[in-house]
Amino acid sequence: MKKHAAVISSKEMIQENICSMTLQTDEPLEARPGQFLHLLPPGEGRFILRRPISICEIEETECRIVFRLEGDGTKAVAKQNSGDKLDVLGPLGQGFPDIQSGxxxxxxxxxxxxxxxxxxxxxxxxxxxxxxxxxxxxxxxxxxxxxxxxxxxxxxxxxxxxxxxxxxxxxxxxxxxxxxxxxxxxxxxxxxxxxxxxxxxxxxxxxxxxxxxxxxxxxxxxxxxxxxxxxxxxxxxxxxxxxxxx
The missing domain is CATH 3.40.50.80 (Nucleotide-binding domain of ferredoxin-NADP reductase (FNR) module)
Structure with a gap:
């Protein structure tokens, strides 16, 4: 488990309440499909608990997350724009097995x-x-x-x-x-x-x-x-x- 100051490189609302966001980290995440990131919503101490968001796409130091705006925390994350930073823990959890055939x-x-x-x-x-x-x-x-x-x-x-x-x-x-x-x-x-x-x-x-x-x-x-x-x-x-x- 590592803590990252991830920089938002792109953000798009792909549906009215669905946000797609690409994050750039300072080092490769080494994540597996099925693992998640734990994001601390920005808000100057307003939020204590992080929000778990699954990893959608992975490539070296860049990953994409896609999430639904359900509460104040995810809405606060979605309000951020390109160039803003997010406090991220991860990757966390156990992912899908690495199937090789069939x-x-x-x-x-x-x-x-x-x-x-x-x-x-x-x-x-x-x-x-x-x-x-x-x-x-x-x-x-x-x-x-x-x-x-x-x-x-x-x-x-x-x-x-x-x-x-x-x-x-x-x-x-x-x-x-x-x-x-x-x-x-x-x-x-x-x-x-x-x-x-x-x-x-x-x-x-x-x-x-x-x-x-x-x-x-x-x-x-x-x-x-x-x-x-x-x-x-x-x-x-x-x-x-x-x-x-x-």
């Missing part, structure tokens, strides 16, 4: 899509065949489709049918035998449905509230199937399917 299905919902983009690029470099199902509430939430299509055979879903196919990413998943494993990230109801329907085992990345981000505060404790406890920030956020109780 076919991987990426299943993302909403802001669960960004970390899967980093995974897609790495899987492509490994020569893995990649399929992607990415879902959103409506056309006003759709993002990163063109980027995902660079690496994966991609299907877009919206719940109201305003973009792509009408439905959810888990529709007909139980009859899909065209993949060897899956990476999934999104809200818990979606992850529960994936675990229940997918014919193969896989990996899930959890969106949990966190405090410290490195396992000291026990704010993100979760229970495993065997009753033992794990910390989403330290032992996750990526877990094997059915490893933790959702």
């Amino acid at each position: 076919t991987v299905l990426l299943i993302g919902g909403g802001v669960g899509v960004p970390p899967l983009l980093a995974a897609a690029e790495q899987l492509h470099k490994n020569g893995v065949r990649i399929q992607a199902r990415i879902g959103f509430a409506d056309q006003n939430q759709v993002m990163l489709v063109e980027e995902m299509e660079k690496w994966a055979e991609t299907i877009v879903y919206t719940e109201d049918g305003s973009a792509g196919r009408k439905g959810r990413v888990t529709d007909e998943l139980e009859t899909d035998n065209g993949f060897d494993t899956y990476f999934a990230c999104g809200p818990k109801p979606m992850l529960k449905a994936v675990e229940a329907k997918a014919p193969a085992s896989g990996y899930v990345s959890l969106e949990e509230r966190m405090g410290c981000g490195f396992g000291a505060c026990y704010a993100c404790v979760m229970e495993k199937e065997d009753g033992t406890l794990v910390k989403a920030c330290l032992d996750g956020p990526v877990f094997q399917s059915r490893e933790v109780l959702l």
Whole structure:
């Protein structure tokens, strides 16, 4: 774990409430797909807790994050502009495994899509065949489709049918035998449905509230199937399917 004074090199609102931001760090992050950064929102002492944000794209000393403006903290981060600095810890957590062969299905919902983009690029470099199902509430939430299509055979879903196919990413998943494993990230109801329907085992990345981000505060404790406890920030956020109780 390292602390960085990251400089914002670019910022764009890619949807009304979705911010894409590229950060430049003083040294390579050495991050893996599925890991996250812990950002301290600017505000002259107004904010005590950092905000965990998944890494969307990684390249040496530059990384991209894409996040939804949900509260005062993320809104404060999104108000920053190119040239401003952010106090960043990371990379943190356990990422997705480095799959080297076969076919991987990426299943993302909403802001669960960004970390899967980093995974897609790495899987492509490994020569893995990649399929992607990415879902959103409506056309006003759709993002990163063109980027995902660079690496994966991609299907877009919206719940109201305003973009792509009408439905959810888990529709007909139980009859899909065209993949060897899956990476999934999104809200818990979606992850529960994936675990229940997918014919193969896989990996899930959890969106949990966190405090410290490195396992000291026990704010993100979760229970495993065997009753033992794990910390989403330290032992996750990526877990094997059915490893933790959702």
